[in-house]
Amino acid sequence: MPEEKNHLSKVLGPVHIWALGVGIVLVGEFMGWNFTVAKGGTLGAIIACWVMGLLYTSLVMVNTEMGSVIPEAGGQYAMAKYFMGPLAAFNVGLMLVFEYVMLEAADALVVGEILKTVSPQINSLPFIILTLVGLTWLNYRGVYATLTFNFVITAIAYLTIFVLLFSTKFFIPQSSLLRLAEFSNGLPFGWIGILGAFQFGVWFFLGIEGTALAAEECRSTGRSLPVGALTGMVTLLIGATITWFVCSGLVHSKELGSSVYPLFDAAMATRMPVVIVLLFIGTILSCMASANGCITDASRAWFAMARDTLIPEYFAAVHPKYRTPYRAILFLLPIALAFGFTGLLDQVITFSILSALLVYLFTAVMMFKFRRMYPLGSIERGYLSPWHPWTSILLLALTLATLAGMYFGYWLNMLAGFLFYILASLWFALHRYRFVDRKKLISEGAAKWPRPIGY
């Protein structure tokens, strides 16, 4: 197959990259983050939110510098193949696929569950399937329409948080609905509670790193990726803080710590029908935006691995008309459906988060190697991450702290996850590696860049 036939279309701008990153993450502000309140209390939740904000700001900066140099599908996978070799690249690619496919399955399940709350006569099953099939169809038809759609639904969902904020009249102390001092429980478990809250604090931002996976499809990677990813991070920091502020002021910490839909519950507390309906719509749209972005990212990781021969090349085909990795997109649909119907939502999400955290560890190590192999001035960078190596050290330290917090509640899941990736690595090293075309793997970068230092 000629080389140019195997490349995706370059149609995306910064807005699409913003929509991809924020779209995947925003669902975490509508649900999931509030378990930080159960672990660390109201104050612990906001401390965990901002500490995780530091982790993700570091991650986005590190990721964006490397991503702006490597305009290839697969994001962190593509970085790993250049800076860490085929085995690490295979693991990172697999982790990305599992992170996003499992998150996509969980999002679709939640859409079904939310619709069921409208009437017990609604059957959630066809709506779960419709969500997954509909968004897969959109992805199949082209990335431009997919991410334009994601921009619209993400922006609507994000704006509903502001509607909720202003509906509380927080700016008029006499008539404000917020009772933060009364509903807050401070730091009931002290500093150890904050450590425990980290694993749920990631919900505020988990997935923003997915912006790098669409690097190949940007019209100008050096501009779109930094602008889209960094504005996305700012958007999320503002959204996360407002979410904590509104929910903590409207819902008592006892209920907030165990709520399934915290923003929706906060809307219910305002007793304003318009706000309640808007937050209901926002919750559904945020789930759909997340699932949509996850399909885009998972398929790009799978496609990139196949194109580099780490998995069968069959999945590297590009649709002749829509220029999408159509085989990879369709292949991952039944897998997402299968994860969705295990009924183990908690386990599926934990495995997704574990996979993401492992990718962050790899990313920090890759950044050290990248700066050593290609020091400043040796190649053109679209974005320069400030404060190196402190951003990578912070990323490494906070990811390890989050994994430590996760260990207390989910050690068995973590053990199973590690075992899975060790077995996958063994399969790759003992069986698949002989089919890998090592020259083809790094040919694109090797043609563009000078020989790295030390090689």
Next chain:
Amino acid sequence: MNGWQVLNGLAWGLSALLLALMGLDFVRVERARASEKKE
């Protein structure tokens, strides 16, 4: 049949339609690719 059941049916129908559309296109593309390879 009430409104909710109609809605459930619509969701099933739409899912089937989209799957069929993707399936048909997939078959068309694979056939074209196979004949291209033969040539």
